[in-house]
Amino acid sequence: MGATGTGKSRLAIDLAIRFDAEIINCDKIQVYKGLDIITNKVTDEERHGVPHHLLGVIDPDEDFTAEDFVYHASLAVDDIIKRCHLPIIAGGSNSFIQALVDDTKFRSKYEFCFLWVDVSMPILHSFVAKRVEQMVDAGLVAEAREFFEPSGDYSRGIRRAIGVPEMDEFFRQESFVEDETRAKLLKTAINKVKENTCKLSCRQLEKILIMAEQLKWPIHRLDATEAFMRQDGDAMDPWKRLVAGPSTRILSNFVGGNNQTDSKSALSVAPQFSSNAISLAIANN
Structure with missing residues (x-):
């Protein structure tokens, strides 16, 4: 669970392997078919067979x-566990995760381990802006054009995706104006x-803080x-040291039966930081 652009899929795949x-x-939005660029779906290559x-x-x-998510996710979790694999739920729709955790039947069967990767908001926003530019280079405009709605209704299905309604005015006028x-x-x-x-x-971010503070969820924060x-050749080391390594240790303790909240890794939020939970791991209770 958490903010867009902080590497939910990356860490989830690392842990899954x-x-x-x-x-x-x-x-x-990623549950829908289509808009692979705009929704930033993980590619087959990036999945590494997971x-x-x-x-x-x-x-x-x-x-x-x-x-709908609670129903389908519950079926998936049950199926994955029956095959002796660990389910990892990863995505930015915190309302979906809350609905799942609040589901009485689901909560009675499973325990949860919450991992949250936090990124300074100004740094995250800078990264997001660059990622949008990369999406434009990769074909965002052409992809959004396929879902242009002449009626202007972007309230249903995949057309709600950020990147589609914002292009509406451009699509309406592009054929009638000069270059x-x-x-x-x-x-x-853009x-x-x-x-x-x-x-x-x-x-x-606001939703995660509510989950942590009001719902008392034991969320492990990873900065x-x-x-x-350090988006260069040295970026991998801090990712392993600050995110992948600690999350591996936390999850190891969780699946090993030690599900006590570590005060050093539990929620500690500085107000200038944005939030992004990278994965929600589920194991048999």
């Missing part, structure tokens, strides 16, 4: 609710995508800011 696990997607569930399987026009105006419209649309993605990360500041 180490713990013989399978991943259940918990992103309310099975993924609820990723790109729902019809784009359907509404997939939190109740300079067209370029300005496109720039405005800036809206960046702005709305940053707003999303702030909302996700990945240094790894994001």
Whole structure:
């Protein structure tokens, strides 16, 4: 659970490889078929053979609710555990995770280990802006055009994805304006995508804080800011040292039966930090 852009899929796959696990997607937009670039779905190559569930399987026009997620995720968890694998739930839709954990039947069967990767908000927003530019280079505009809605209704299904409604004005006017105006419209649309993605990360932070403080969830905080500041050849070392390594130790203790909250790794939030929970691991109670 957590903010967009902080590496949920990356860590989930790292842990899945180490713990013989399978991943259940918990992103309310990535569950849909299509918009692989805009929704930043993990590619087949990036999965490294790790099975993924609820990723790109729902019809784009359907509404997939939190109740739907609880039903399908519960089936997936049961199936994964029956095959003696560990389920890891990874995604930014915290409302889905809360619905699952609050489900009485599910909570009675399983225990949970929450891992949250936290990144300084200014650093995260800078990274997100660059990622949007990379998505544009990769074909964001053409992908969004396929889901352009002449009626202007972007309230259902995959059309809610950030990157689609923001392009609406550009698509409406691009054929009727000169090149300079067209370029300005496109720039405005891309800036809206960046702005709305940053707003999303702030909302996700707020939700995680509510989960931790009001719901008293024992969330382990992992500060990945240094790894994001060093986006070069040395970035891997702080990621392993600050994120992958500690999360491996936490999860090892959890699946080994020691599910006590470590005061050194439990929630400790500085107000300038954004949040992103990287994975929710589930094991038999």
